[in-house]
Each structure stands twice: as C-alpha cells, then as structure tokens.
Amino acid sequence: MLILPRNFTNMKKAGFFAIRIFSGFLGIQPFFILYGLSDITALILQYLVGYRRKVVQRNLKSCFPEKSAKELAKIERKFYRNLSDITIETFKGLYMSKKQISKRFKVLNPEVMQKYFERGQDTLGLASHYANWEWGILGVDFQIPHQAVSIYKPMHNEYAENFSFKRRSRFGMKLIGIKETKAYFASEKEKPNTYILAADQHPNDKKKSIVVDFFNIETASIHGPEAYGRNTGMPILYYDIQRTKRGHYTMEIIELFEHPKSTNFGEITQKYMSTVESIIRRKPENWLWSHKRWKYTKNDIERIKAYNQEWIEKEKAQKSR
Structure with missing residues (x-):
C-alpha cells in the first residue's frame, strides 16, 4: 500500500494555486505583450533549457532526411516559437471571452x-x-x-x-x-x-x-x-x-x-x-x-x-x- 505524506494534498493545492496565479497573470495581458514573452520563452526553451532538443532534432532528421542541416535548424527554431505560442495561448484561452475566441x-x-x-x-x-x-x-x-x-x-x-x-x-x-x-x-x-x-x-x-x-x-x-x-x-x-x-x-x-x-x-x-x-x-x-513519437524498437x-x-x-x- 502506498502511503503518501500528510502534506501531499497541500503540495497539490500549492502547485495548483501557483499555476492559477501564473495563468491568471497571462490571462489579463494583451496579445502583443504575450507574444513578446513568447519570443523570449522560445529562446530560453531552445538554447538555455534545451527542452527535449535532442528529441526534436532526432525526429526532424528522421522525418526529413532530404533536408539540409540549415533547413532542419530553421524548422527547429520555428518549432520552439510555435511551442511557446501555443503554451501561452492555452493559458490565455482559459480567460478569453466567446467573442474573442470567435474572432x-x-x-x-x-x-x-x-x-x-x-x-x-x-x-x-x-x-x-x-x-x-x-x-x-x-x-x-x-x-x-x-x-x-x-x-x-x-x-x-x-x-x-x-x-x-x-x-x-x-x-x-x-x-x-x-x-x-x-x-x-x-x-x-x-x-x-x-x-x-x-x-x-x-x-x-x-x-x-x-x-x-x-x-x-x-x-x-x-x-x-x-x-x-x-x-x-x-x-x-x-x-x-x-x-x-x-x-x-x-x-x-x-x-x-x-x-x-x-x-x-x-x-x-x-x-x-x-x-x-x-x-x-x-x-x-x-x-x-518534442514528443517521443518513435520510442518502440524494431523488435x-x-x-x-x-x-x-x-x-x-x-x-x-x-x-x-
């Protein structure tokens, strides 16, 4: 039987409220500020944190063997901007009105x-x-x-x-x-x-x-x-x-x-x-x-x-x- 620490529920609550505060902050920002933040976040994810960068590069190289290193690097760079955009847009979407979504x-x-x-x-x-x-x-x-x-x-x-x-x-x-x-x-x-x-x-x-x-x-x-x-x-x-x-x-x-x-x-x-x-x-x-799409071996x-x-x-x- 798995015995969880007494403060496990409090930890989950704290994690949730931290995300709630962060998402609420993004939710009230205008889009031009959000996309400025997204540009910075994309650079951090790709170059500073290196978020799953090896996975991204391996996947791209496997799927586009005909493309040059320069072409693959361009797709990679655009991918991190896309990833950053949709992450920030997801948080923003939690607070958008129906009229905004319709537009x-x-x-x-x-x-x-x-x-x-x-x-x-x-x-x-x-x-x-x-x-x-x-x-x-x-x-x-x-x-x-x-x-x-x-x-x-x-x-x-x-x-x-x-x-x-x-x-x-x-x-x-x-x-x-x-x-x-x-x-x-x-x-x-x-x-x-x-x-x-x-x-x-x-x-x-x-x-x-x-x-x-x-x-x-x-x-x-x-x-x-x-x-x-x-x-x-x-x-x-x-x-x-x-x-x-x-x-x-x-x-x-x-x-x-x-x-x-x-x-x-x-x-x-x-x-x-x-x-x-x-x-x-x-x-x-x-x-x-960034998803590990091809994890299964040939066997x-x-x-x-x-x-x-x-x-x-x-x-x-x-x-x-």
Whole structure:
C-alpha cells in the first residue's frame, strides 16, 4: 500500500494555486505583450533549457532526411516559437471571452457536417497535436451543428483538473475522460454528437497498436480511431487546424470515411496518419516534435505487426463463416 505524506494534498493545492496565479497573470495581458514573452520563452526553451532538443532534432532528421542541416535548424527554431505560442495561448484561452475566441478561431466549412446532422448521425472527428488544438476545444462546439465531445486524458491533480474542466468546457464542448467513453456512447443524447480524438502520438499498449507508414517509417499508432470507426460506423472526419497569422486560426473539416465499417484492418489508421503527415509536410514547425513519437524498437514493431496479423486472420475467419 502506498502511503503518501500528510502534506501531499497541500503540495497539490500549492502547485495548483501557483499555476492559477501564473495563468491568471497571462490571462489579463494583451496579445502583443504575450507574444513578446513568447519570443523570449522560445529562446530560453531552445538554447538555455534545451527542452527535449535532442528529441526534436532526432525526429526532424528522421522525418526529413532530404533536408539540409540549415533547413532542419530553421524548422527547429520555428518549432520552439510555435511551442511557446501555443503554451501561452492555452493559458490565455482559459480567460478569453466567446467573442474573442470567435474572432481568432474560425471553422471554415461547418456545412460539411450538416448532412450527417440531418440524418441524426454521430461523427468521429480526428485531430492532431498540430497548431493550437486547445483553442479548438474552446471554439468548435458553437460553430458546428453537432454537439462537440472531446475525448481526453484527465490530469492527476484534481484541483487543476476541476479548474481546467470548467474553463475548457464553458463554451459548449463536452469533455469525456477516456475511461468514461463506453458509458457516454451508450447514454441518450439530445442531438447528434461529434467525438473529437487526437491520436497522432505514441501508443502505450503494444497489443492494441497498429503499424502504419508515417514519414516512410514503420510507426506504431493508437488504435482508437480504427476501433471507434469500425465498431460504431460513425463517419470519420479530420479537423485540420491551421495558423493564418499569429494568434489566429482556422479549421477545415475534411471527410475521410463515410462508411468506416466497410474498411479493411489498418485502412482507417493509415489514412488518418497519412493525412496528418501531408499537413505536417506543408508547415512542419507546427507539429509537436518534442514528443517521443518513435520510442518502440524494431523488435517491438515486429511484435506489433504480428499482433496485427492475428487480428487480420481473425477477421478473415469471421467473414468466412
């Protein structure tokens, strides 16, 4: 049994209040001051702290072997500015008004979802850790016909989690913890939902991973989009968020699969990751390169491919019955 120190709760409270004060300070600052702070923070992260710099450089070199050292250094520099911007914008977003979000985050083509709404169909909206996905949580729900539902992993600090939950959901987005998705899917809804899932990062479960080609690298990917799409039959969309200028974003809705149940094993995951790759290649600095995306070894990948093959064989056996 794990025995926590008596002051553990107080430590969590203190940590939360420190973050609350810091975020509140950022929340009241005008954007021109915030972006000045962001420029300084980017330099500190890259050159002074060296935040995951080796990870960033290794990832960039692996994904863009055709680029020169100078080109990679330019992407790296822009990445740290992007990382600093979205971090500061995330804190700022906790205090922004609906009018401010509406001005700075626009859904370009919500009509794409109208046919599904009129049919009473839920949809699966895939996103990625690209540009400012946090403002997407704030700005999507009231710009589309569906009820927006974000599937996410709750924080360990319950004080920070409660505060974040209230602030991020205040404009209509429903936040559903990963462990609560099954119960929520089974519950009654007032109107069709779109379930938003960012699944472009490293998977934790080898047996449930799916191997795809991502930047010409055999890459283990999270199985969630595949599982939700093929099991429920929800049409699958991709939410492409782009920065149009500093502090301003658009989101374009791209249709990936109208009938996901008719797809083959791995098809949804490959299409999703190929879409993410094509978007990253246009502006690579906007993706989260500091994440340890390729942690699995070649042996791990071979093992996952064997698990994938087992699933394929099971499907073949079921279809032949």
